[in-house]
Amino acid sequence: MRVTFRGGVHPKGFKELSRRVPLQKFDAKGEFAIPISQGIGKPAKPVVSKGDSVLVGQIIAEADGFVSSNVASSCSGTVKAIEKRRTISGLSAECVVIENDGLYTPVDGMGKKNNLEELSNADIIEKVKYAGIIGLGGAGFPTYLKLSPKNPEAIKYIIANGAECEPYITCNDQLMQSESDGILEGMEIILRLFPNAEGVVAIEDNKPEAIESMKKALEKRPSKAKISVLPMKTKYPQGGERSLIAAIAEVNYPITKLPADVGCIVQNVGTIYAIWRAVEYNEPLFRHVLTVTGDAVKNPGNFIVPDGVLVSELVEACGGIKEGVTLRKALAGGPMMGFAMTSLDVPVVKTTNAVTLLAEDEVEKAEKQLTNCLHCGRCTTVCPQGLVPQLMADAVHVGDLERYEYKLYGLECISCGSCTYVCPAKRPLTQIFKQTKAEIMAAKRAKAGAK
Amino acid sequence: MINTALNISSGPHVRDRWSTKFIMGCVLLALLPATVVGVAVYGTHALLIVLLSVGTAVLSEFLFNLLVHKDPKGCLDGSAALTGLLLALSMSPSTPLYAPVLGSLFAIVVVKGCFGGLGKNFLNPALAARCFLLISFTNSMTTFKVDAVSTATPVAELLAGRAVNITSMFMGTSNAVIGSSILALLAGGLILWALDIIHGEICFSVLGAFTLFVGLFGGQGFDPAFLAANICGGGIVMGAFFMATDYVTSPVSRKGQLLYGIVIGVLAGLFRVYGSSADSVSYSILIGNLLTPMIDMYVVPKPFAYSKKELAKQSGAPKKTLKELVPRPVLVIIVITLIAGLALGGAYKMTEETIAIQKEKKAWASYQTVVPEAVEFKQVEAVAEIAGQTYGTSFGRVTINQAVEGLDASGNTVGYAIEVTSAEGYEGNITLSVGISVDGTINSISFTELNETPGKGMFAAEPDFKDQFNGVNATSLKLVKGGSSADNEIDSISGATITSEAVVNAVNAALDFFYNTIKGE
Numbered sequence: 001m002r003v004t005f006r007g008g009v010h011p012k013g014f015k016e017l018s019r020r021v022p023l024q025k026f027d028a029k030g031e032f033a034i035p036i037s038q039g040i041g042k043p044a045k046p047v048v049s050k051g052d053s054v055l056v057g058q059i060i061a062e063a064d065g066f067v068s069s070n071v072a073s074s075c076s077g078t079v080k081a082i083e084k085r086r087t088i089s090g091l092s093a094e095c096v097v098i099e100n101d102g103l104y105t106p107v108d109g110m111g112k113k114n115n116l117e118e119l120s121n122a123d124i125i126e127k128v129k130y131a132g133i134i135g136l137g138g139a140g141f142p143t144y145l146k147l148s149p150k151n152p153e154a155i156k157y158i159i160a161n162g163a164e165c166e167p168y169i170t171c172n173d174q175l176m177q178s179e180s181d182g183i184l185e186g187m188e189i190i191l192r193l194f195p196n197a198e199g200v201v202a203i204e205d206n207k208p209e210a211i212e213s214m215k216k217a218l219e220k221r222p223s224k225a226k227i228s229v230l231p232m233k234t235k236y237p238q239g240g241e242r243s244l245i246a247a248i249a250e251v252n253y254p255i256t257k258l259p260a261d262v263g264c265i266v267q268n269v270g271t272i273y274a275i276w277r278a279v280e281y282n283e284p285l286f287r288h289v290l291t292v293t294g295d296a297v298k299n300p301g302n303f304i305v306p307d308g309v310l311v312s313e314l315v316e317a318c319g320g321i322k323e324g325v326t327l328r329k330a331l332a333g334g335p336m337m338g339f340a341m342t343s344l345d346v347p348v349v350k351t352t353n354a355v356t357l358l359a360e361d362e363v364e365k366a367e368k369q370l371t372n373c374l375h376c377g378r379c380t381t382v383c384p385q386g387l388v389p390q391l392m393a394d395a396v397h398v399g400d401l402e403r404y405e406y407k408l409y410g411l412e413c414i415s416c417g418s419c420t421y422v423c424p425a426k427r428p429l430t431q432i433f434k435q436t437k438a439e440i441m442a443a444k445r446a447k448a449g450a451k
Numbered sequence: 452m453i454n455t456a457l458n459i460s461s462g463p464h465v466r467d468r469w470s471t472k473f474i475m476g477c478v479l480l481a482l483l484p485a486t487v488v489g490v491a492v493y494g495t496h497a498l499l500i501v502l503l504s505v506g507t508a509v510l511s512e513f514l515f516n517l518l519v520h521k522d523p524k525g526c527l528d529g530s531a532a533l534t535g536l537l538l539a540l541s542m543s544p545s546t547p548l549y550a551p552v553l554g555s556l557f558a559i560v561v562v563k564g565c566f567g568g569l570g571k572n573f574l575n576p577a578l579a580a581r582c583f584l585l586i587s588f589t590n591s592m593t594t595f596k597v598d599a600v601s602t603a604t605p606v607a608e609l610l611a612g613r614a615v616n617i618t619s620m621f622m623g624t625s626n627a628v629i630g631s632s633i634l635a636l637l638a639g640g641l642i643l644w645a646l647d648i649i650h651g652e653i654c655f656s657v658l659g660a661f662t663l664f665v666g667l668f669g670g671q672g673f674d675p676a677f678l679a680a681n682i683c684g685g686g687i688v689m690g691a692f693f694m695a696t697d698y699v700t701s702p703v704s705r706k707g708q709l710l711y712g713i714v715i716g717v718l719a720g721l722f723r724v725y726g727s728s729a730d731s732v733s734y735s736i737l738i739g740n741l742l743t744p745m746i747d748m749y750v751v752p753k754p755f756a757y758s759k760k761e762l763a764k765q766s767g768a769p770k771k772t773l774k775e776l777v778p779r780p781v782l783v784i785i786v787i788t789l790i791a792g793l794a795l796g797g798a799y800k801m802t803e804e805t806i807a808i809q810k811e812k813k814a815w816a817s818y819q820t821v822v823p824e825a826v827e828f829k830q831v832e833a834v835a836e837i838a839g840q841t842y843g844t845s846f847g848r849v850t851i852n853q854a855v856e857g858l859d860a861s862g863n864t865v866g867y868a869i870e871v872t873s874a875e876g877y878e879g880n881i882t883l884s885v886g887i888s889v890d891g892t893i894n895s896i897s898f899t900e901l902n903e904t905p906g907k908g909m910f911a912a913e914p915d916f917k918d919q920f921n922g923v924n925a926t927s928l929k930l931v932k933g934g935s936s937a938d939n940e941i942d943s944i945s946g947a948t949i950t951s952e953a954v955v956n957a958v959n960a961a962l963d964f965f966y967n968t969i970k971g972e
Contacts, residue, residue: 006755011465090459167465252755328458335464342459361458366466371528372570374471376698377650386755388703391747409754417463424469425570431461 001200004233005246007384009418011167011236011336013206018293018300019170023178025304026317029102032075032308033085033095034060038349039140041067044132046096052079055107057284059132060096069142070132072284073098074306076105088311088332088349090342098308109282116280121193124279131278133285137161137239137268138337140351143275146267147193149260155194156263157249160187160272162203162210163232163239166334169354171289172269174302176203176210180217183269186276188223190267199227200248201269206234236336237416241266243384252386255412270353288350292318294357296327305348311355312344321357328364331356336417366426379419379429385412389419389429396436405440413437471569475529477648481639482536482630482693488622489629493544497629501539504551508535511556515564530569534558537577537693540630541686541733542584543595550588554580574740575697578733585730595626606684606723617676620683633683640692649696652708657691658682660716661723668724687719690732700740707750715739749781810899814884817897818855818868821886825857825865833968846960847953848874852882854964864889867969869961870899873953877908881953885920885961891970892924896958908950916944916951920958926966930955 037043044061054060054073061071077100085095119127129144149155160183164172176183187199201218203211214229221227232238232247241259244266246252251262259266267275270288277283286307293300298319305314311330321327331338332352348355379389388408395404404410410433419429490498512526535555542551558580563572585592595604605615605625619625623632630636643649662678671677682688695701695715702711715735722731755761818828831854842851853870866889872882881901886894896917903909910916920928925939930952935942943951 009467011467246755252758252761254754254756326456329464330457331462331464335462337462338464339462340457340459340464342457358464361460361464362466363460363464364458369470369472371471371525372568374474374570374698375701375703376474377703378469380703380752381647386752386758388752391703391751407751409757412754412756420463421465422467422469424467424471424474426466426470428461430463434461 001230002247002250003231004235004238005243005384006386007382007418008235008237008243009382009421010234011421013234014168014293014295015170015173015206017168017170017295018291018302019173019207021170021174021301023171023174023289023302023304026306026309026314027102027104028075028100028306028309028313030100030310030313031080032073032077032098032100032306033310033347034071034074034098034308035085035087035093035095035347035349036061036071037093038071038307039069039134039142039351041065041069041142043094044068044071046082046094048079048082048096050079050081053077054079054098055105057107057110057286059130059284063129063132063142067142067145069134070130070284071096071307072132072286074286074308075100076103077101086343086346088341088346088352089339095308095347111281111283114280114282116189119279124189124193127279127282128275131274131282131284133271133274133278134350135268136270136274136288136350136353137241138333138351138353143267143271146260146265147190149258149265152194153196154263155197155260155265157245157265158187158190158194158197158199159244159248159264159266160199160201160269161239161241161244161266162201162207162214162269163244164207165204165234165236165238165240166336166338166354167236168293168334168356169291170293171291171302171353173207173210175273175289176207176269177213179273180213181221182273182276183214184217184221184223184227185280186272186274187227188221189275189279190265190272191223191226194265197265199223201227201229202232202238202244202248203229204234204238205231236418237384237414240384240414240416242414246384254409285350288353290314290348290352291354292357293354294331294359296321296325296357296359298322307350308347310344311341311346311348314348314355315344315357322359325359327357327359328361329358331358336421337415369426371425373425373427376424378422378424382418382422384416384418385409385414387412389413389433392436393427393429393432396432401436401440404436411437411440471528471530474648475533477646478533478643478693479529479536481643482533482540484635484638485540485623485630485632485689486536488632488635489540489544492624492632493629497544499548500542500544500546500551500629501536503548504539504542504555505532505535507552507555508532508538508559511559512564515560516568519564521568525569528569531559531563534563534576534580537630537689538580541577541581541628541689543592543627544629545594547588547591550584550591553587554584557583570699572699573744574737575694575700578694578737578740581733582730582737585733604684605680609680609684615680615684617680617683620680625684627684628686630689631686633688636688636692640688643692643696649692650701650705650708652705653696653701653712654691656709656712657695657716657719658687660713661687661691661720662716664717664720665723668720670724681723685723685730686732690715690719690736694732695736695739700743702743702746702750704747704750704752706752707746710750711739711743711746714742813899814853814870817870817884817899818857818886820897821884821895822857822866822868822888823894824859826860827858828855828868829858830855831867831969834964837964842871842960843963846873846956846963849957849960850874851960851964854969866894867965869964871957871961872900873957873960875949875953875956876901876903877947877949877953878902878904881911881950881957883954883957885958887961887965890924891926891962891965892922893920893958893962895921896954903947903950907947908944910944910947911950911954916942916954926962927959928955928962 042064045064046061048060055076058073060073077098080097080099084092087093133143134140245264253262274285290305330341392408392410413433417430508531512531516523558576562576562579566572621633665681666673718735719731834854857866859865867887870884883898931940932943
């Protein structure tokens with residue numbers, strides 16, 4: 001077990017902006033627009049129609065197929081419409097629009113404590129599936145699938161990902177401080193499914209309070225022999241699934257394999273907390289933690305936010321944009337892996353862990369400094385997968401996708417952005433790879449479809 | 452309402468503060484100590500060379516960018532200035548001022564600009580320009596003047612087997628290029644290495660391989676003073692830290708960089724120990740540059756997940772065949788080299804004897820030429836004692852190979868033929884036969900081995916020069932320039948003094964042998 005992976009970068013953290021602001025429950029006043037597709041996989045099928053009244057925690061769209069997740073209502077009120085709305089990605093998608101009655105009446109059975117002893121492993125997975133839990137780290141993969149590997153006995157490590165390596169974001173830091181017990185109970189539930197596994201709570205060492213709080217809570221739990229809290233080196237992308245496995249299990253695996261194939265399951269601490277709420281209190285995933293931060297916002301903070309709230313409403317709750325500051329860039333997520341929003345009038349989804357509002361766009365400045373590649377090799381040094389970004393970009397430039405894919409293993413790229421971050425020539429390497437990977441995958445799908 | 456004029460771009464949205472300009476600026480700063488020492492030691496002329504070189508480089512980049520419709524401000528990214536500075540620092544402080552101007556122009560326009568500018572050149576522009584100047588203006592580039600007197604550089608002294616002052620080489624006060632202060636270069640280079648701007652894989656492998664090679668084959672073993680002198684001279688430190696580490700022309704992977712560094716170090720050592728030019732480093736780095744694309748093609752690092760160790764961890768990984776491990780072109784090249792080498796060696800062995808017979812025949816034919824009256828030749832016995840040794844002390848490195856007595860049909864001595872070799876020709880050995888009649892008059896001379904510069908030294912075999920010896924009766928000849936006025940004066944070939952001197956020395960040795968040994972008997 002090591003405390004870090006090979007490669008990586010040290011972007012400025014900016015965590016001071018919000019790291020000491022405790023989590024605050026955010027109750028929205030206005031209407032909710034809940035997208036029926038929030039993670040990876042097929043969009044869910046709406047099971048309510050216009051005019052229906054809904055309650056908090058009521059399933060409003062059901063999973064459609066294997067890789068798909070239930071969507072629950074996050075407020076009580078009346079369904080106003082089911083229509084296309086602009087979503088956080090900038091594209092239009094089907095949303096269930098609910099007129100919020102402001103009462104937040106919970107659905108029957110939610111909050112009632114289950115006796116965990118009586119639940120079988122299948123019950124646990126069923127509850128996680130019903131709750132519509134997806135990975136809150138950003139990818140949004142259905143959690144019940146991650147918890148159902150072919151061979152549960154082969155799982156050696158359950159890793160609770162509290163690294164939070166992305167600059168600016170601090171909500172998991174606060175969650176680990178205020179809900180240490182909930183996270184550990186969630187870990188215990190997961191460990192029940194995997195008899196040979198040990199639990200590791202991985203936290204970057206720039207969060208001493210969270211480490212302390214988790215350690216303290218662990219001392220009092222009966223599971224302390226099976227779970228450990230591991231302070232990790234502060235380095236981006238420490239919180240990447242592969243980085244954590246490379247450090248903790250000391251295994252680097254290719255893209256053709258899943259973490260479970262190398263005996264690991266990585267879950268974000270937020271997801272683990274949601275698993276606990278779902279299994280013990282029958283609570284579907286309709287709210288999660290989120291940081292509103294950046295140098296453009298007046299009062300940065302950490303919130304427990306229901307899905308479907310408009311980003312603009314959240315920003316208003318933080319005091320809005322500072323006077324005399326022009327908002328240049330609004331990011332869903334942090335500055336490394338987050339994406340730029342086209343508008344703030346879009347609903348928050350399960351995978352939105354931060355809203356970063358910036359008064360200055362570094363990319364604008366960088367574009368002016370663009371030069372040819374110097375072959376300095378900084379990208380190669382920092383790549384957490386051991387790839388050679390400069391050669392990959394060359395291959396794309398000359399259109400040699402075969403070399404990109406087979407000789408340079410370009411599909412192994414995890415789009416972490418480290419190469420773009422360090423490039424002194426300011427070349428948009430990660431951006432090139434994101435597009436190339438999408439093209440190659442599309443070509444593969446087209447080929448498979450033709451057959 | 453919140454401003455909606457938002458910038459949209461794909462992540463990441465933050466950038467490190469390092470830019471091309473920053474890196475180039477760091478390297479320039481790292482070269483500053485060496486520049487300051489150079490200017491302080493060598494004075495205003497050195498400063499002028501530096502300023503002209505850097506200025507021309509930046510200006511020509513500006514003009515070239517204008518010409519090819521690139522952003523002319525690109526000339527300020529520091530890379531052109533760096534090329535100019537490196538070129539200036541690798542020049543003799545007495546270089547005429549047109550050299551840095553021409554060199555920088557060549558570096559920026561031909562080597563860099565024409566291949567696509569920054570990051571696209573396949574040779575180090577400063578080094579390519581330096582070699583261009585070396586070939587075009589050999590004299591002025593290799594003349595090192597101290598107080599207007601040409602002297603040899605420490606490396607030239609070292610190559611000639613003479614003692615050198617290591618301290619002055621280290622401090623940069625010896626008679627070498629402007630950027631020759633090892634102390635200043637090391638200070639800058641090590642800082643760059645510590646900042647991870649240059650890769651240790653390159654600079655240390657160059658130095659290591661070079662030192663090892665010189666130690667093993669330099670003939671003086673691992674004598675610290677000898678090794679230190681070799682490292683401090685001839686630009687190996689500047690080459691290792693500032694030239695070989697050039698990002699653009701060195702391999703991408705750390706493994707490839709190691710290989711590249713070793714190749715350069717070994718080549719530099721090879722040229723230093725066995726080569727004739729003091730400029731071993733420039734050429735070996737340029738050869739390294741040329742190998743870089745091939746190294747990059749074949750030494751591509753595997754992602755962590757595909758390293759041998761990881762593959763072993765993940766069972767069921769397919770085993771690599773030999774064919775996959777050793778790329779086909781490498782095999783083909785090795786096989787071709789082997790075949791060519793064997794063929795050459797075989798051919799040499801097979802023809803060795805024939806060549807010896809031919810040589811012998813040629814020698815006897817030349818005796819006949821210089822003593823035409825003779826019908827039979829007989830070896831002068833005394834020659835056996837001196838064969839293979841340097842003859843006398845005043846003729847340079849001259850050996851008398853053979854001396855024969857020419858006899859006519861009735862057995863009377865009609866003259867002597869003496870074959871002499873001088874090792875001091877411009878391009879190596881000169882061997883000639885001198886025919887001397889019984890009274891000491893030179894009949895004529897005839898060359899059996901002459902490989903001098905065409906158009907210069909090769910004129911030695913032309914009647915204009917060669918026939919000056921005919922009929923001269925003197926105990927010693929004198930080489931003069933601009934027309935001979937006496938019988939024993941030989942007019943030098945213009946532009947080939949070294950060749951002429953070697954020939955006259957050889958003939959003098961023959962005369963000496965004739966008067967002191969043959970006659971003296």
